[in-house]
Amino acid sequence: MNNSDNNKPDDSSKIRDELHACTLEQLERKISLIGCHSGDKLRALLLARQLKLNASFEWTQENIEKLLALDRRMIECFEKLRDEAKPLLAEFQKRIETKDAFLQDFEMDAKVTPFILEANENGELEVLDTGVERVLSEFLPENELTIRCRTWTLEDNIYFNDELNWNSDPVFEGKLNGHYISFAIHVLHERALWSFPDILKINYLRAELIVRRQHFVKTTALGSAEEKKQQCP
Numbered sequence: 182m183n184n185s186d187n188n189k190p191d192d193s194s195k196i197r198d199e200l201h202a203c204t205l206e207q208l209e210r211k212i213s214l215i216g217c218h219s220g221d222k223l224r225a226l227l228l229a230r231q232l233k234l235n236a237s238f239e240w241t242q243e244n245i246e247k248l249l250a251l252d253r254r255m256i257e258c259f260e261k262l263r264d265e266a267k268p269l270l271a272e273f274q275k276r277i278e279t280k281d282a283f284l285q286d287f288e289m290d291a292k293v294t295p296f297i298l299e300a301n302e303n304g305e306l307e308v309l310d311t312g313v314e315r316v317l318s319e320f321l322p323e324n325e326l327t328i329r330c331r332t333w334t335l336e337d338n339i340y341f342n343d344e345l346n347w348n349s350d351p352v353f354e355g356k357l358n359g360h361y362i363s364f365a366i367h368v369l370h371e372r373a374l375w376s377f378p379d380i381l382k383i384n385y386l387r388a389e390l391i392v393r394r395q396h397f398v399k400t401t402a403l404g405s406a407e408e409k410k411q412q413c414p
Contacts (some may be wrong), residue, residue: 196225197229200225200226201229202234202412203229205230205233205234207339208226208229208230208233209230209313210310211226212226212227212230212313212316213312213313213316216371221273223316223320224374227317227320227374228374230313230374230376231326231370231374231375231376234376234377234378234379235352235376235377235378238376238377238378240353240354240356243256244358244377244381245356245360247381248357248362248366248377248381249361249362250335250359251366251380251381251383252361252362252363252365252366254257254295254386255295255363255365255366255386256340256341256363256365258293258386258388259291259293259328259338259340259341259388260341262291262292262293262328262388262389262390263291263328263335263338263387264342265291265390266289266291266330266335266390267335268412269289269390269392270289270330270331270335272288273289273394283291283394283396284394284395284396285395285396285397286395286397287392287393287394287395288329288391288392288393288395289329289330289331289390289391289392289393290327290328290329290330290390291327291328291330291388291389291390291391292326292327292388292389292390292391293326293327293365293386293387293388294318294319294321294326294384294386294387294389295321295326295369295383295386296308296383296384296385296386296387297314297317297379297382297383297384297385298384298385299314306385314352314379317373317374317375318372320373321369321373321388322372322373325368325372325373326340326365326368326369328340330390339364340363340364340365341363342364344360345364346361346362346363347362347363347364347366347367348362350362350367350370350371352370352371366380
């Protein structure tokens with residue numbers, strides 16, 4: 182084996198270096214063109230864009246206050262969802278225990294979705310069909326910023342447990358010491374790859390409680406074994 186091969190950068194390193202050399206405008210053009218269903222390629226582009234934007238982000242007192250205010254709003258959304266879910270959980274559990282005619286099980290998801298809304302040509306606020314904002318919204322993993330509601334998942338949940346403080350993440354550069362940062366901000370930055378400028382542009386939060394009541398019926402497509410025998414000539 183040629184030892185020089187060990188010194189050659191692997192494909193992922195080459196791609197990372199190529200993206201690092203791109204301008205912000207070039208990265209955003211690529212992101213807009215490939216859309217939100219391109220897997221690893223999109224993730225690499227979003228990460229390169231995030232690094233560029235974060236490099237020029239200034240931790241001013243105004244920006245810190247904006248981030249903390251947004252975090253409080255997200256926590257409030259989860260707390261309201263918890264309060265909405267609790268009586269439903271109790272009702273559903275009672276119906277199941279008393280052998281309700283329909284309800285045998287259920288799924289209940291408490292979900293908070295952030296949006297960056299802009300005015301369209303009619304002056305109405307919406308997520309524009311083109312651009313990075315649309316991709317950021319759709320790239321957010323479906324199961325993130327979501328709590329699958331059961332009685333035990335609503336007590337001290339990671340999304341509003343003030344004993345779990347994410348302010349020590351290295352990305353905050355020690356600027357948030359003494360402040361509380363929830364898991365939601367961590368998810369947006371570390372998992373959904375929103376930059377700090379993106380996060381501070383969030384101007385709309387949607388909190389929704391998604392409930393699926395379930396009833397199951399066991400069937401046999403061709404009936405019992407005895408019925409099958411009777412159907413044979």
